[in-house]
Amino acid sequence: MGLKLGLAIFGMQYCLKSFLDCGIINIISETQADMKDWFTIDKIDDTTYIISEYRHWEETHCYLLIGSERCLLIDTGLGICNIYDEVRKLTDKHVIAVATHIHWDHIGGHKYFSDFYAHKAELDWLNGKFPLSKQTVRDMVIDRCDFPEGFDVSKYEMFQGTPTKVLYGGEIIDLGDRMIEVLHTPGHSPGHLCFWERERGHVFTGDLIYKDTLFAYYPSTDPEAYLRSLKAIAELPSERLFPAHHSLDIRPEIAIRMRDAFRELKAQGKLHHGAGTYRYGDWAVWL
Ligand SMILES: [Zn+2]
Ligand SMILES: [Zn+2]
Numbered sequence: 001m002g003l004k005l006g007l008a009i010f011g012m013q014y015c016l017k018s019f020l021d022c023g024i025i026n027i028i029s030e031t032q033a034d035m036k037d038w039f040t041i042d043k044i045d046d047t048t049y050i051i052s053e054y055r056h057w058e059e060t061h062c063y064l065l066i067g068s069e070r071c072l073l074i075d076t077g078l079g080i081c082n083i084y085d086e087v088r089k090l091t092d093k094h095v096i097a098v099a100t101h102i103h104w105d106h107i108g109g110h111k112y113f114s115d116f117y118a119h120k121a122e123l124d125w126l127n128g129k130f131p132l133s134k135q136t137v138r139d140m141v142i143d144r145c146d147f148p149e150g151f152d153v154s155k156y157e158m159f160q161g162t163p164t165k166v167l168y169g170g171e172i173i174d175l176g177d178r179m180i181e182v183l184h185t186p187g188h189s190p191g192h193l194c195f196w197e198r199e200r201g202h203v204f205t206g207d208l209i210y211k212d213t214l215f216a217y218y219p220s221t222d223p224e225a226y227l228r229s230l231k232a233i234a235e236l237p238s239e240r241l242f243p244a245h246h247s248l249d250i251r252p253e254i255a256i257r258m259r260d261a262f263r264e265l266k267a268q269g270k271l272h273h274g275a276g277t278y279r280y281g282d283w284a285v286w287l
Contacts, residue, residue: 038053038055038080038081038148039051039052039053039077039081039083039086040052040053040054041086041089041090042248044063044202044240044242045200047065047066047067047178048063048064048065048066048200048202049063049064049066049090050062050063050064050242050248051063051064051077051083051086051087053077053078053080055145055146055147055148056078056080056105056141056144056145056146057143057144057145058078058105058245058246059245059246060075060077060078060105060106060244060245061075061242061243061244061245061248062074062075062076062077062083062109062244063075063204063242064087064090064091064095065175065178065180065197066090066091066093066175067093067174067175067176067177067178068175068176068177068178069093069094069174069175069176069177070093070094070095070096070175070176071087071091071093071094071095071096071175072095072096072098072173072175072180072195073087073095073096073097073098073113074098074099074100074195074204074206075098075099075100075106075107075206075244076097076099076106076107076108076109076110076112076113077105077106077108077109078104078105078108078141079104079107079108079109079110079111079156079159080108080141080145080147080148080151080156081148082109082112083108083109083112084109084112084113094115095113095115096113096115096116096117096173097109097110097113097115097116097117098116098117098118098167098173098193098195099116099118099193100192100193100194100195100204100205100206100207100208100244101119101122101188101189101191101192101193101206101207102118102119102122102125102126102130102189102191103189103207104137104140104141104158104159106206106207106244107126107158107159108159110159110161111159111161114164115164116161116163116164117163117164117165117166117167117173118163118166118167118191119166119167119168119169119184119191119192119193120166120167120168120191121186121190121191122189122190122191123163123166126159126160126161126162126163127160127162128160130158131219131220134157134158137156137158138153138154138156141153141156167182167184167193168184169182169183169184169193170182170184173195178197178199179197179198179199180195180196180197181195181196181197181198182195183195183196183232183233185206185208185229185232185233186222186225186226186228186229187208187216187221187222187223187225187226187227187228187229187230188206188207188208188214188215188216188221188226189207189220189221190220190222190225192206192207192208192229193206194206194208194229194233196236196238200239200240201237201238201239201240202238202239202240202242203233203236203238203240203241203242203252204242204244205233205241205242205243205244205255206243206244207243207244207245208226208229208230208233209230209233209241209243209250209254209255209258210243210244210245210246210247210250210283211243211246211247211249211250211254211282211283212245212246212247212283212284213277213283213284213285213286214226214258214283214284214285214286215286216273216285216286216287217273217274217286217287219273221273223262223265223271223272223273223275223287224266224271226262227259227262227263227266227271230255230258230259230262231259233255233259234252234255234256234258234259236252238252238255239252240252241254241255254282254283257280257283258280258283258285261278261280261285262285265278265285265287270287271287272287273287274287275287
């Protein structure tokens, strides 16, 4: 989620380099401007995939975790093209969709999945009470986006609906042979969730942690809670981080650097809305 801070440097070429650095295998990468190549699919391992939208500056990443019994789709993207068809290329099992949080760029494809979970603190945002207007959301969808031919942004609507299960944090999502822990990590938004797969050491960090500018200035953000959530993620014995935006060349140590920088801002009395933007090399925070 963001306004005008996207940097072209975090574009396709950078990400392709990142795949080489991270050992992620790019299995489908197309660049022609039509509906079928909106998504890029990369493989983390035999049962974990990244479904990305690189034609929007936010470079969203959704993650498909395939279990022996069922699958988990973490975030469903902008909703500009049909992510369901992409998922069906990879699995025919039942899919539970979950969002790291209820911002339009994470729930766009929820309309294709009848079984979806959401955090209690953001249910209102699925029920007509999202704090931004339709036009503001559309303006952010239009921002630096190479739309597929025929897409009519004037019809773009933020997904609304009722989840099949309400999450609070602490739940385990059982995929059969994979257990995914739900971590309530507020800060970017009140019901923000990270997902922790202890057995593989994978943390799916949503908008809490990614390279580029973190957003902690909206009224619905909470800089103090952000620090507490960064502390929780930094303490996990993780091996890989998987963000919802931008570069995939990101390692667990960044959570420690972010936590320490937030702590320093707090010590300086700057960890509050309106304090400004602070840059730390490969990331920044806008308070
Ligand atoms: Zn986002
Ligand atoms: Zn967001």
